[in-house]
Amino acid sequence: MITSVLVANRGEIACRVFRTCHDLGIRTVAVHSDADANALHARVADVSVRLPGETPADTYLRGDLIVKAAVAAGADAVHPGYGFLSENAAFARAVQDAGLAWIGPPPSAIEAMASKTRAKQLMGIRPLTEVTEADLPVLVKAAAGGGGRGMRVVRHLADLDAELAAARAEAASAFGDGEVFVEPYVENGRHVEVQILADTHGTVRPLGTRDCSLQRRHQKVIEEAPAPGLSAALDEEVRALAVRAARAVDYVGAGTVEFLVADGHAHFLEMNTRLQVEHPVTEAVFGVDLVAEQIRIAEGHPLEADPPSARGHAVEARLYAEDPARDWSPQTGTLHRLSVPGPVRLDTGYTDGDDIGVHYDPMLAKVVAHAPTRAEALRRLASALERAEIHGPVTNRDLLVRSLRHPEVTAARMDTGFYDRHLSGLTDPRPDPHAPLAAALADARARSRPGFGGWRNVPSQPQSKRYLMAGEEHEARYRHTREGLEADGVRVVHADARLVILDVDGVERKYGIARYGHQVHVNTTALTALPRFPDPTTQHAPGSLLAPMPGTVVRVADGLAVGTAVKEGEPLLWLEAMKMQHKITAPVTGTLTDLCAVPGQQVEPGVLLAVVQQT
Known part of the structure; x- marks a missing residue:
C-alpha cells in the first residue's frame, strides 16, 4: 500500500495530486527549484525538498536528483504529473530501480508511445522524410513531450530549416529531447481525444471523449467533455482505436489517445502516457477522481466491475498570464488577487501575493464548470470568469469569456483554426469608459481627510487624473462640492476607496476598486495611474x-x-x-x-x- 507520494512536478498539477493524496490519507512530498522555494506546491506538501540546478527551467528535468529526494524524504511512490519527465521511460525505470512505486504506465509503454514517430509507426502511420512544395503545409512536431512546445506550422518551403531549428531548440529546452519530425498539417480539423484507464488485470476502459479544438500555438485553451457533435459511428471508432493503442503496448494507468477529426474521419495523432491537463472535465462528467484511480492501479487494484456513467457536460478554461493581443506574449509580476465565484472548480498553483516568474508555463489556473447541458456549462463558466477578481499581470480572461460566448463555440462548430480566424475580434479592447472616473473618485475619497470633503468655497477648476487603459491615455475630471463629488455626464451615487456607484443614464452601475501601487483594477478593467508630470527620460x-x-x-x-x-x-x-x-x-x-x-x-x-x- 502506498503511504507517501513525491510529485516530480510543480505548480497546479502538483497541488492537484497533493489534494487527492491528502483525501486518501497519503503523506506528500514536494520538490522545488530555487525559483519555486516559496511556491504554493512546496507550501502545501507535508515535506519539500530543494533541487539544485544550473537554471530553474532545468531543475525538474533532473531525474537522478528527484529519485534521491524521494528516497531521502521517505516516499514510497512517485507521481510524475504532466510535462517535464512524465513521459520519460528512463526516469520511470530509475524510480522503479530505487524500489519506489511508479504511478504511471510501464516504462516499455512510455517508450513505445512517448516518441510520436514510434507511436505513429505502431499505428501504421509514417511521418514525412522529405518535404516538397506539394506536401505543404506541414507540421514540425517534437517527438517527445507535448503542450505545443516544439511545434511549428510551415507554409513555405524556404522557412522549413529555420522552423526545424527553432522546434528542436524548444523541444530540447522543455523535454530534454530535441528530436522532431514532420507530418502533413490538416487545416481546420477538430482535436478529439479519449481518456482511458487500464489496470494490471487486463481491463482497458475508455472514459468518454473530450474536444480540445480551441488552441493557441497548438496548446489547448478550452476543453470540454463529452466531445459534442460526433456521430455515433465516429464516437465508437475513436474509443475502439484508443483501446487498441493501449492494448498494443500493454498499457497500465491513466492515458489519453488523441485524434484529429476532419471530414468525418479520425486521424491518430499520439498517445499521451500520463494524466492530461484537461482531465478535470472527464472527472466532472463521470464522477471519478483520476488521480485516485492512478494510485489504486499502482497498488495493484482492479478497476471496478461496473464502469461509471456519464452525467451532464463539463467545460474547462485555462487562465494564462499572457496577452493574446500581443502574439500571446507571457506576462510576469505579482498576482495580487485570484478569486473565481460561482459553482465552479478552480485548480491552481498560485495564491494571492505569489510571483509569476519567467521560468515556467504561464498558466495561472484551470476553471471548470459542470452542468446538465452543454449550453448551461458554457454559460456558467463564462459568467464565473467574467465576475472573477484577477488582479496582477495581463491575462487571457476576456478572450476566454468571449470565446465561450462566440456563436461558433455555442453551436459546437469550432475547430483548431478558431483563433486564426477570430483572434482580432476576440481581443478588440472593450474597456468600460467610466472606469477611469471610478478610479479617480475612489482615489479622491482614499486621500481625503476625515471630516474634510475637499470642496472649496471659491469655485475652482475640476481636478483631474490620468490613466493608461487598453494602451490609451484617459483623463478623468471631477469636482469637490458641498454635496460631494461631482462629474460631468454622470451622477455620483456613492464613492469610497473600494466602491464607486455611478448613475449613468438612469442606471446605477457598481465599480469595485482595488489598488496596488500605480496599478488599479476597476471591476475587470486594469488601469495604470500616470504621473502628473511624465519623466522625459523614459521616452x-x-x-x-x-x-x-x-x-x-x-x-x-x-x-x-x-x-x-x-x-x-x-x-x-x-x-x-x-x-x-x-x-x-x-x-x-x-x-x-x-x-x-x-x-x-x-x-x-x-x-x-x-x-x-x-x-
Whole structure:
C-alpha cells in the first residue's frame, strides 16, 4: 500500500495530486527549484525538498536528483504529473530501480508511445522524410513531450530549416529531447481525444471523449467533455482505436489517445502516457477522481466491475498570464488577487501575493464548470470568469469569456483554426469608459481627510487624473462640492476607496476598486495611474523595439546589422521565455539604426532591443 507520494512536478498539477493524496490519507512530498522555494506546491506538501540546478527551467528535468529526494524524504511512490519527465521511460525505470512505486504506465509503454514517430509507426502511420512544395503545409512536431512546445506550422518551403531549428531548440529546452519530425498539417480539423484507464488485470476502459479544438500555438485553451457533435459511428471508432493503442503496448494507468477529426474521419495523432491537463472535465462528467484511480492501479487494484456513467457536460478554461493581443506574449509580476465565484472548480498553483516568474508555463489556473447541458456549462463558466477578481499581470480572461460566448463555440462548430480566424475580434479592447472616473473618485475619497470633503468655497477648476487603459491615455475630471463629488455626464451615487456607484443614464452601475501601487483594477478593467508630470527620460525614439517580456535573447536574424533594410513584421530576433521562443518583429518598414540585443543576453520588459527608422 502506498503511504507517501513525491510529485516530480510543480505548480497546479502538483497541488492537484497533493489534494487527492491528502483525501486518501497519503503523506506528500514536494520538490522545488530555487525559483519555486516559496511556491504554493512546496507550501502545501507535508515535506519539500530543494533541487539544485544550473537554471530553474532545468531543475525538474533532473531525474537522478528527484529519485534521491524521494528516497531521502521517505516516499514510497512517485507521481510524475504532466510535462517535464512524465513521459520519460528512463526516469520511470530509475524510480522503479530505487524500489519506489511508479504511478504511471510501464516504462516499455512510455517508450513505445512517448516518441510520436514510434507511436505513429505502431499505428501504421509514417511521418514525412522529405518535404516538397506539394506536401505543404506541414507540421514540425517534437517527438517527445507535448503542450505545443516544439511545434511549428510551415507554409513555405524556404522557412522549413529555420522552423526545424527553432522546434528542436524548444523541444530540447522543455523535454530534454530535441528530436522532431514532420507530418502533413490538416487545416481546420477538430482535436478529439479519449481518456482511458487500464489496470494490471487486463481491463482497458475508455472514459468518454473530450474536444480540445480551441488552441493557441497548438496548446489547448478550452476543453470540454463529452466531445459534442460526433456521430455515433465516429464516437465508437475513436474509443475502439484508443483501446487498441493501449492494448498494443500493454498499457497500465491513466492515458489519453488523441485524434484529429476532419471530414468525418479520425486521424491518430499520439498517445499521451500520463494524466492530461484537461482531465478535470472527464472527472466532472463521470464522477471519478483520476488521480485516485492512478494510485489504486499502482497498488495493484482492479478497476471496478461496473464502469461509471456519464452525467451532464463539463467545460474547462485555462487562465494564462499572457496577452493574446500581443502574439500571446507571457506576462510576469505579482498576482495580487485570484478569486473565481460561482459553482465552479478552480485548480491552481498560485495564491494571492505569489510571483509569476519567467521560468515556467504561464498558466495561472484551470476553471471548470459542470452542468446538465452543454449550453448551461458554457454559460456558467463564462459568467464565473467574467465576475472573477484577477488582479496582477495581463491575462487571457476576456478572450476566454468571449470565446465561450462566440456563436461558433455555442453551436459546437469550432475547430483548431478558431483563433486564426477570430483572434482580432476576440481581443478588440472593450474597456468600460467610466472606469477611469471610478478610479479617480475612489482615489479622491482614499486621500481625503476625515471630516474634510475637499470642496472649496471659491469655485475652482475640476481636478483631474490620468490613466493608461487598453494602451490609451484617459483623463478623468471631477469636482469637490458641498454635496460631494461631482462629474460631468454622470451622477455620483456613492464613492469610497473600494466602491464607486455611478448613475449613468438612469442606471446605477457598481465599480469595485482595488489598488496596488500605480496599478488599479476597476471591476475587470486594469488601469495604470500616470504621473502628473511624465519623466522625459523614459521616452524612446520612434521605431524603438522594446522587450515585451522578460527572457533570453536566443537568436538574432542572420545578417542583421546596423544599416540593414527591414520590412514591417520581419523577424529580427527571438526571445525565449517560459520555455517558448517568441519572434520579435520589425515595428515598421525602414532601416535598422541600432541593435542592442546579443544572443545569450537576459532582458527585462521595456529594455531597448533595436531601433528601426521608418522610411
